[in-house]
Amino acid sequence: MEAKEISKAVIKRLPRYYRYLGELMEENVERISSNDLSKKMHVTASQIRQDLNNFGGFGQQGYGYNVRYLYTEIGKILGLDTVHPMIILGAGNLGQALANYVDFEKRGFKLVGIFDVNPVLEGIAVRGIEIQMLSDLPLFLKENEVEIAILTLPKIKAKEMAKILIDNGIKAIWNFAHIDLDAPEDVMVENVHLSESLMTLSYNLSEYRKEHEGM
Amino acid sequence: MEAKEISKAVIKRLPRYYRYLGELMEENVERISSNDLSKKMHVTASQIRQDLNNFGGFGQQGYGYNVRYLYTEIGKILGLDTVHPMIILGAGNLGQALANYVDFEKRGFKLVGIFDVNPVLEGIAVRGIEIQMLSDLPLFLKENEVEIAILTLPKIKAKEMAKILIDNGIKAIWNFAHIDLDAPEDVMVENVHLSESLMTLSYNLSEYRKEHEGM
Structure with a gap:
C-alpha cells in the first residue's frame, strides 16, 4: 500500500x-x-x-x-497496532492530566516514565509510575526503549530538554510548550499550542460580533 | 478596516x-x-x-x-484588547491545569467560575475560585456575565452541558471533550482533540519509518 x-x-x-x-x-x-x-x-x-x-x-x-x-x-x-512507549517531561497539572488519560493506553500509547525538576515531586506515583528527576533522563533513555516524549515544561526548559531527547535518539515529540522546537528532519514534532487555540476562538468571536452587531 | x-x-x-x-x-x-x-x-x-x-x-x-x-x-x-470572562466545566487535572495557566489571564481571559459534578470538589479553591456544582450552572449564567466556556468533561456530560451553555446565551466554547458539538451558527466552537493530535504524531512516525527503514 x-x-x-x-x-x-x-x-x-x-x-x-x-x-x-x-x-x-x-x-x-x-x-x-x-x-x-x-x-x-x-x-x-x-x-x-x-x-x-x-x-x-x-x-x-x-x-x-x-x-x-x-x-x-x-x-x-495511524500506527495504533503497535505499542508506543512514552514519557512525560513535566509533572504539573497538564502532565498529570495526560498521564491519567486512560484512552491513550488503550490505543497503544504506554506511559513508561514521568520526569520533573521539582524535588518535592520525586517518588510520587502517577498511575503507578514514580516521578523521577529530569537529571536522570539521559540515563533512563539509554536503558529504556522510549518512542514518544511529551513536553509539558515551561518554554526555556523545554528547549534544553528537547536537545537531550534528540541527542538520545527520541524520534517523536508531542510539544505543549509555548515554543517552536528546532528538530532535525527525522524527528517528528506535533505541537499543541493551547493559548493559540484560545486566541483563535477569541478572534472568531470578535469577528462575528463586528459583522453582526456593527462596530 | x-x-x-x-x-x-x-x-x-x-x-x-x-x-x-x-x-x-x-x-x-x-x-x-x-x-x-x-x-x-x-x-x-x-x-x-x-x-x-x-x-x-x-x-x-x-x-x-x-x-x-x-x-x-x-x-x-485577536480580540485581546478586551476582557473575556470565562468558566471551566470539569475540575479534573486538565481543568485545573487550564485554570492555573497564568498566561491566559494576562491576555484578558479571566476565569470567573469552575464547575464539576463531583461533590468532593465542592468549595475547593483553584486560583482563588471555589469549585461549584454543575447543577448551579444555569443560575450562575443568569447572574454573571460569561463569554467563554471551557469544556473538559467526559463526552456524554459535555453534550448535555453544551446545550445548557447555548440555551443560556454562551457564544464561545473551547471544547476538550472527545466529541464534535452541535452548535448553532452564532456559537463559536474551537476544538482541542488531544488524542487526535497524538494519533497524527504516531501516523507521521510510522510513515517516516516505512519510508526510511523499508517495511
Missing part, C-alpha cells in the same frame, strides 16, 4: 474517521454507506471516498463500509 | 505572529524587517507581507515593522 503524497488535511481527518467508526462500533453498527457516514460526520460522501481511496478504498460499491474492518485498517494506518 | 474573507490558514498564523513579536519585545527589539521576521519564523517574507496586508499592512517600505505597534495591533485583531 503506497501512502505517499498524502495531504496534511487528509491525515488530520483520519483520527476523526477513527473516532466516528469507534462510536459506530459502540452502537453495534456493522455496515455504513459513505452517505450515512457523511451525514454523521458533516463531510461530503465524495470527500470520504476520496480520502479513503488514498489508502486503497476499503468499500465495495453498493455495500458500504464494514465498520470494524475500516476501524481496524485506519488504526493500522 | 475590513476583515472579511480571511482564510482560516491566515487566522491560524496570527497567534504565532503574536507569539514571536512578544518574544522580540522581551529581547528589546524595536524594529524588524519582514526578511528577519521570516528567518525567525521559518515562513517566507512574502507570506508575512501577504498575511499582514489582509489587515492593512502595518509596515513601511524599507523601514520594516515597529515590533510593539504590530504586536498591539495583532492583539486587537
Whole structure:
C-alpha cells in the first residue's frame, strides 16, 4: 500500500474517521454507506471516498463500509497496532492530566516514565509510575526503549530538554510548550499550542460580533 | 478596516505572529524587517507581507515593522484588547491545569467560575475560585456575565452541558471533550482533540519509518 503524497488535511481527518467508526462500533453498527457516514460526520460522501481511496478504498460499491474492518485498517494506518512507549517531561497539572488519560493506553500509547525538576515531586506515583528527576533522563533513555516524549515544561526548559531527547535518539515529540522546537528532519514534532487555540476562538468571536452587531 | 474573507490558514498564523513579536519585545527589539521576521519564523517574507496586508499592512517600505505597534495591533485583531470572562466545566487535572495557566489571564481571559459534578470538589479553591456544582450552572449564567466556556468533561456530560451553555446565551466554547458539538451558527466552537493530535504524531512516525527503514 503506497501512502505517499498524502495531504496534511487528509491525515488530520483520519483520527476523526477513527473516532466516528469507534462510536459506530459502540452502537453495534456493522455496515455504513459513505452517505450515512457523511451525514454523521458533516463531510461530503465524495470527500470520504476520496480520502479513503488514498489508502486503497476499503468499500465495495453498493455495500458500504464494514465498520470494524475500516476501524481496524485506519488504526493500522495511524500506527495504533503497535505499542508506543512514552514519557512525560513535566509533572504539573497538564502532565498529570495526560498521564491519567486512560484512552491513550488503550490505543497503544504506554506511559513508561514521568520526569520533573521539582524535588518535592520525586517518588510520587502517577498511575503507578514514580516521578523521577529530569537529571536522570539521559540515563533512563539509554536503558529504556522510549518512542514518544511529551513536553509539558515551561518554554526555556523545554528547549534544553528537547536537545537531550534528540541527542538520545527520541524520534517523536508531542510539544505543549509555548515554543517552536528546532528538530532535525527525522524527528517528528506535533505541537499543541493551547493559548493559540484560545486566541483563535477569541478572534472568531470578535469577528462575528463586528459583522453582526456593527462596530 | 475590513476583515472579511480571511482564510482560516491566515487566522491560524496570527497567534504565532503574536507569539514571536512578544518574544522580540522581551529581547528589546524595536524594529524588524519582514526578511528577519521570516528567518525567525521559518515562513517566507512574502507570506508575512501577504498575511499582514489582509489587515492593512502595518509596515513601511524599507523601514520594516515597529515590533510593539504590530504586536498591539495583532492583539486587537485577536480580540485581546478586551476582557473575556470565562468558566471551566470539569475540575479534573486538565481543568485545573487550564485554570492555573497564568498566561491566559494576562491576555484578558479571566476565569470567573469552575464547575464539576463531583461533590468532593465542592468549595475547593483553584486560583482563588471555589469549585461549584454543575447543577448551579444555569443560575450562575443568569447572574454573571460569561463569554467563554471551557469544556473538559467526559463526552456524554459535555453534550448535555453544551446545550445548557447555548440555551443560556454562551457564544464561545473551547471544547476538550472527545466529541464534535452541535452548535448553532452564532456559537463559536474551537476544538482541542488531544488524542487526535497524538494519533497524527504516531501516523507521521510510522510513515517516516516505512519510508526510511523499508517495511
